[in-house]
Amino acid sequence: MISTPVRSDARKWSDEQLAELFSEGFPSFITADRLVKEYIGRVREFFAGLDLMLLDADGVPVAAGWGVPLRWDGRADALPSGYTDALVRAVQGHEQGIEPDTLVICGAIVTPSLKGQGLAGRMLTALREAGQDAGLARVVAPVRPTTKARYPLTPIESFLRWRRQDGTALDPWIRTHERLGAEILAPAPVSQTMTGTVAEWEGWTDLALPESGDYVIPDGLSVLRVDRDADVGLYQEPNVWMRHR
Template identity: 80%
Template sequence: MLVDADGVPVAAGWGVPVRWDGRIDGLPSGYTDALVRAVQGREQGVEPDMLVTCGAVVTPSLKGRGLAGRTLTALRQTDREAGLGRVIAPVRPTTKARCPVTPVETFMWWRRPDGAALDPWIRTHERLGAEILVAAPESQTMTGTVAEWEGWTGLALPESGAYVIPDGLSLLHVDRDTDESVYREPNVWMRHC
């Protein structure tokens, strides 16, 4: 956690230790699988060798001041102090919500004219030395009833089909016959040096 001069929290980050064999096909399938592997690894006595950074949050009024990057740097330092040696992150590309029908496998490679990543969160990770490894197209899966999703999104979901939802990185799939709606959020695996 980062605090200001008065001791007030201004940003926070978290991660979980896991074991990874270093192969792309050996990565967790995404955020949720990384959490499961961390718990299972601890329960089974598996020695972790890397930190999966699961998130970094900055006080909204303080965004744009470099605090997210400082939080990621602090997480990397925590990794080194724990003797793990590697850091990876299932990055949630923040501007992907503007184009939820574009596959994350395509979106993650979009660049600005200056060559930097189009997405600012991917760009922040790259500025800190991270590299894109692979897409995690189903990093998190969230399931609920049609009524629950209508409440969560503020949208009417009158028939079965795919819907664009507020701040969603992909589409919500609604099945009114089974009363089940499923959202699969994509992430991008990035490795920090």
Template identity: 75%
Template sequence: MAWTIERTDARTWPDEQVKELFSEGFPAFIVGDRLVKEYIGRVREWFAGLDLTLVDAHQVPVASGWGVPIRWDGLTGTLPTGYTQALVRAVEGREQGVEADTLVICGAVVTPSLKGRGLAGEMLRALRRTGEGAGLSKVVAPVRPTTKAAYPLTPIETFMRWSREDGMALDPWIRTHQRLGAELLSAAPASQTMTGTVAEWERWTGMVFPESGDYVIPGGLSLLRVDRSADCGVYREPNIWMRHS
């Protein structure tokens, strides 16, 4: 089947199509990243050219991917702390007139019915081409390993070393990047920080938190720490930095 790539803002997509595309995208607690909320509007406005949609022959969106431009010297130690700081660095860099040279691939999703057909790889390739066309010679990604949720007690530094007998990563999303030539750089143990009241976390997770302490939550890659006396829950999501070019 033929696919085409276009900017996501090139047209208005029907609500039902967008809902289907993102139906398995991210857990509900993703909205708890307050810093992302502060910057995401400017990201969408200023970097719309790096927000792409893969469209099938019936003009239905079947995959989506997006990124932001930053300036980076190529050293692992100077990478953003993760996804959220990449957005902050991109926005503030533009405001300060800093010339970007690096594409940060922030995410990619595929409509659930078409997973496993290579569309995620197509989306990543399209983002890399778009970044190259925009003069972004380096490409990195804070990768959210999909199977890490099965091992929330395992440090991300340990998880990122796990591999299969063929030497490829245990995690399939990391493998998707590896098949495109990306290499593991470093762990990003606090790529995002989600905060909320106890009631918000109970709504986001469908759980009850009767006492303060650490909890395994559905879809969580690490533990949620609840402090009932402060009426607050904090969850720090780990990612893995990978470099494409």
């Protein structure tokens, strides 16, 4: 039995519980987005009511998801450029006293051993309901397509159109959103930008990067561009904007 959603800050969770929940979450280089680091503390402070967990019968977290509120006029060309820009707009809007009208679902994750049991959909539904309770009329999400890493050379503009023979999206995470009624709005080719030294990227990817150039990296949705002379690696991650309502 899965509980009704609770706020992630409702109580202190054990390291073991959180380690299991997030054990197959995101690649280590996802933390290299410097702008996210600048804003994430204020996101957690300002929008804790949109940071939720689902618990099992024993009170163990089995799914988590979170979002941010911002103001958006409903036009695709007025969307944030992606995940990072959504955080920036939400925080700046809050600090400027701008009344939000849109929930941006920033992410959802399920304990690996429980994948395929509908928990991701339940988590997304819980976030949508939390947004509605907060008076946010619209719901959008910069979706990170899970199978895009198999096609890092394919532009996101092409990938988001790929379908299976039954007409549903090739990517399972896009498919999950669509099953809940969401529609693809627009590509977000630069949803996040990650930078680091060559040594940092070699650590994050477990690859040797002996010369300047573009590299296909594990779990990368696009390629890593390495400049050995400048000692920097640049990775720009694409997402897909989807609208739930």
